[in-house]
Amino acid sequence: MLNMLEVNHLRVWDANEGKEIIRDSSFRLKPQTCLAIVGESGSGKSLTCRSIIRLHKPWIRQSGEILFKGENLNQLSVKEMRRRRGKQIGMIMQNGMGAFDPSSVVGVHFQETLKGHFGWSKSQVETAMKKAMESVMLNHPIETMNKYPYQLSGGMLQRLMIALTLVLSPDIVIADEPTTALDTISQYEVVEQFIQLRERMGGSMIFVSHDLGVVKKIADEVLVMRNGVIVESGSVEEVLSAPRHPYTQYLVSTRLELSSHFNEIMRGE
Amino acid sequence: MRALKNLSRDKLASLSLFIIAAIVILGLFAPVFAPHDPNHVDMKLRYAGSSWAYWFGNDHLGRCILSRLIYGIRPSILWVLAALLASVGVGAAVGFLAGYFRGKTDAILMRICDIMLSFPGYVMTLAVVGILGAGLENILIAFVAMKWAWFARVIRTSVQQYAEMDYVKFSKAAGISNRRIILKHIVPVTFSDIAVIASGSMCSMILQISGLSFLGLGIKAPHAEWGMMLNEAREVMFSHPELMLAPGLAIVIAVSAFNFLADGLQVALDPKRMNSGKQPRVTEVEKPNVEYA
Amino acid sequence: MLKVENVHKSYRVGGLFSRKKQQILHDVSFECGSGECLGIIGESGSGKSTLGRLILGIEQADQGAVLFEGNDVRNRHVRSGNMSAVFQDYTSSINPFYTVKEAIMEPLTAQGQVRSDQDARVDRLLHQVGLDASYQTKYAHELSGGEAQRVCIARAISTEPKCIVLDEAISSLDVSVQIQVLRLLKELKNIYQMSYVFITHDIQAAAYICDRVLIFRSGKVEETIDVKQLKHVQSDYAKQLMEHLITF
Numbered sequence: 001m002l003n004m005l006e007v008n009h010l011r012v013w014d015a016n017e018g019k020e021i022i023r024d025s026s027f028r029l030k031p032q033t034c035l036a037i038v039g040e041s042g043s044g045k046s047l048t049c050r051s052i053i054r055l056h057k058p059w060i061r062q063s064g065e066i067l068f069k070g071e072n073l074n075q076l077s078v079k080e081m082r083r084r085r086g087k088q089i090g091m092i093m094q095n096g097m098g099a100f101d102p103s104s105v106v107g108v109h110f111q112e113t114l115k116g117h118f119g120w121s122k123s124q125v126e127t128a129m130k131k132a133m134e135s136v137m138l139n140h141p142i143e144t145m146n147k148y149p150y151q152l153s154g155g156m157l158q159r160l161m162i163a164l165t166l167v168l169s170p171d172i173v174i175a176d177e178p179t180t181a182l183d184t185i186s187q188y189e190v191v192e193q194f195i196q197l198r199e200r201m202g203g204s205m206i207f208v209s210h211d212l213g214v215v216k217k218i219a220d221e222v223l224v225m226r227n228g229v230i231v232e233s234g235s236v237e238e239v240l241s242a243p244r245h246p247y248t249q250y251l252v253s254t255r256l257e258l259s260s261h262f263n264e265i266m267r268g269e
Numbered sequence: 270m271r272a273l274k275n276l277s278r279d280k281l282a283s284l285s286l287f288i289i290a291a292i293v294i295l296g297l298f299a300p301v302f303a304p305h306d307p308n309h310v311d312m313k314l315r316y317a318g319s320s321w322a323y324w325f326g327n328d329h330l331g332r333c334i335l336s337r338l339i340y341g342i343r344p345s346i347l348w349v350l351a352a353l354l355a356s357v358g359v360g361a362a363v364g365f366l367a368g369y370f371r372g373k374t375d376a377i378l379m380r381i382c383d384i385m386l387s388f389p390g391y392v393m394t395l396a397v398v399g400i401l402g403a404g405l406e407n408i409l410i411a412f413v414a415m416k417w418a419w420f421a422r423v424i425r426t427s428v429q430q431y432a433e434m435d436y437v438k439f440s441k442a443a444g445i446s447n448r449r450i451i452l453k454h455i456v457p458v459t460f461s462d463i464a465v466i467a468s469g470s471m472c473s474m475i476l477q478i479s480g481l482s483f484l485g486l487g488i489k490a491p492h493a494e495w496g497m498m499l500n501e502a503r504e505v506m507f508s509h510p511e512l513m514l515a516p517g518l519a520i521v522i523a524v525s526a527f528n529f530l531a532d533g534l535q536v537a538l539d540p541k542r543m544n545s546g547k548q549p550r551v552t553e554v555e556k557p558n559v560e561y562a
Numbered sequence: 563m564l565k566v567e568n569v570h571k572s573y574r575v576g577g578l579f580s581r582k583k584q585q586i587l588h589d590v591s592f593e594c595g596s597g598e599c600l601g602i603i604g605e606s607g608s609g610k611s612t613l614g615r616l617i618l619g620i621e622q623a624d625q626g627a628v629l630f631e632g633n634d635v636r637n638r639h640v641r642s643g644n645m646s647a648v649f650q651d652y653t654s655s656i657n658p659f660y661t662v663k664e665a666i667m668e669p670l671t672a673q674g675q676v677r678s679d680q681d682a683r684v685d686r687l688l689h690q691v692g693l694d695a696s697y698q699t700k701y702a703h704e705l706s707g708g709e710a711q712r713v714c715i716a717r718a719i720s721t722e723p724k725c726i727v728l729d730e731a732i733s734s735l736d737v738s739v740q741i742q743v744l745r746l747l748k749e750l751k752n753i754y755q756m757s758y759v760f761i762t763h764d765i766q767a768a769a770y771i772c773d774r775v776l777i778f779r780s781g782k783v784e785e786t787i788d789v790k791q792l793k794h795v796q797s798d799y800a801k802q803l804m805e806h807l808i809t810f
């Protein structure tokens with residue numbers, strides 16, 4: 001079947017410093033799969049995501065082929081690219097607080113986005129969002145939509161972003177470290193929501209994370225990145241149970257060690 | 270010092286620093302540098318143009334303009350600098366106490382500042398001068414009395430933001446005395462903010478003094494002062510416009526120099542510019558919200 | 563050694579003259595013994611950071627007391643040389659104008675200890691946290707997250723305190739670095755015979771390093787349990803926390 005997204009020879013560099021950040025990245029995103037990108041900070045995973053939707057800081061440049069449903073995104077004009085974003089390629093950020101405009105209630109953000117893409121009226125937006133919010137376990141949807149971002153917790157903001165994504169129903173959802181800034185219970189619930197989002201939308205997902213535990217739970221395939229290079233890729237079972245590259249082995253072993261005591265305690269005695 | 274080294278990289282700021290230093294030295298050692306007595310009247314030389322003996326020419330009373338300009342540095346720049354330092358000193362002390370200790374201390378000090386700030390600045394200066402009489406000392410007293418509250422407010426905001434930092438929290442937790450924390454942690458980081466607003470205020474103070482002298486409320490004749498020189502030149506503005514040139518330019522140059530120095534200082538005192546010199550500065554392209562090793 | 567007795571803390575909500583209060587801590591009491599690592603596990607908004615600040619004497623409780631070896635922790639002389647801290651945000655934990663050496667020596671110089679072997683001492687501390695002597699002249703913004711946190715730890719142990727409060731000290735770090743820092747902390751605890759108060763939301767990290775944990779929620783201690791007995795938690799909230807864990 002035709003790949004949902006094909007990235008070939010992606011190169012990203014910093015025009016100010018003349019430094020190459022991502023050297024020669026190539027990977028595939030198959031339809032209806034979740035691809036996870038793991039790596040430590042500075043590995044280039046967030047940058048890869050931003051390269052796909054072409055939202056970089058002004059001094060970052062990219063080259064290469066990014067084929068989305070056969071079309072090269074790298075060659076589209078800014079206007080065309082904007083039409084793809086949100087509706088066909090959705091992005092969920094790490095910091096919920098930063099994703100919403102702090103000066104207006106979250107409802108306004110939804111109105112603007114949905115009106116922009118679908119041309120819906122205010123009541124249509126409300127109905128659609130209400131349904132989506134209930135499915136992400138946000139009770140009192142109307143009340144929540146009238147709140148300011150600072151009044152809502154990180155977990156709630158993430159769920160709001162997921163709800164918006166549900167309504168937009170893009171073909172690809174790119175989630176950039178969405179659960180990193182959350183604590184235990186919120187993290188668990190948001191990961192559950194992501195799993196449900198996948199099932200409901202049936203599209204593909206790219207999930208960036210540094211936590212291998214979350215990746216194991218939600219992803220089908222995984223890419224391991226280090227210093228801008230993909231060092232290993234494959235299915236989640238292969239890569240996480242029997243890693244081949246020493247760096248992946250290092251990541252897996254340290255993650256195991258962190259849970260080791262806890263698992264021992266839960267198993268033993 | 271590190272700051273000077275950083276500053277030297279900025280050509281405009283270095284030039285400004287040089288100009289200001291030159292002005293200060295000229296002013297301090299005026300008797301050495303001034304070619305003639307600034308108050309020496311010679312009616313034969315009225316409105317004389319520049320000559321070898323009198324580089325900038327003579328004013329309406331035949332006095333040497335260059336000498337008057339040099340002697341005029343004292344009231345126009347040096348005394349203003351002193352007043353500024355006094356004002357910033359008082360404002361900083363109040364700002365540090367209010368911003369660091371917060372609570373009741375902050376509330377009381379800020380209410381006092383509010384009272385002082387509710388008086389309109391220029392009007393109050395004129396009122397004080399009106400009561401105490403014209404003269405440089407009275408103007409400077411009025412300035413210090415009016416301005417300290419504004420400095421206190423601005424510095425307090427800066428201090429509040431730095432007092433929240435984790436390194437201050439650590440010092441408090443480790444049992445270090447408040448006095449030490451303020452001196453070692455708060456003062457250095459707020460110093461750049463203070464330097465910037467102080468140099469910015471310097472400009473407005475120079476202009477205000479000159480303005481008041483221009484109106485005749487400043488330093489008493491026959492002492493030299495730039496604003497007063499402008500005032501005297503104003504009376505013959507249409508017949509001898511060149512008399513306004515020297516003091517006017519002097520004010521513009523001095524104020525601009527302070528302004529550019531303020532800008533340069535803001536960049537030079539930025540701690541991110543300091544490095545151990547061993548590695549080139551690394552700018553991180555990808556700075557996610559939660560950073561990892 | 564460290565005793566928290568019936569501590570209550572609230573913050574005034576609203577303007578200067580409002581009387582509305584938001585209660586953050588409700589009657590919190592617990593003890594931390596000498597050489598023990600006590601974990602305080604709570605989600606965001608539970609009040610654990612406020613509790614951390616009260617333990618460090620940075621803030622004052624409305625009621626109750628925090629005592630270190632019987633003395634009130636608010637008196638800075640009680641804390642000096644005995645208590646220390648490591649915080650979550652390593653980017654603001656070191657004064658941007660200080661070199662690594664100055665930062666590490668700060669608590670010592672504050673005590674008035676002027677020693678001729680300062681360099682050697684800082685070297686030793688850096689070595690103990692896994693950094694080499696070349697780091698002495700670096701500035702905070704030149705360090706990566708893991709390195710900065712190690713410097714903070716070196717600074718915390720420089721006075722050889724009896725108790726260190728670690729407030730989400732590893733939460734901002736990469737998992738692979740977290741484990742390194744945890745190992746380091748464990749080693750140091752044994753070398754210096756210190757106790758830790760380890761505040762975190764990550765149960766797995768707490769299970770790695772702590773002897774005993776407090777489950778903290780909405781300003782109250784829900785349960786206190788030995789780490790080895792974690793399987794047998796009693797309270798519903800604790801059970802809920804355990805079920806919501808994503809392990810590997």
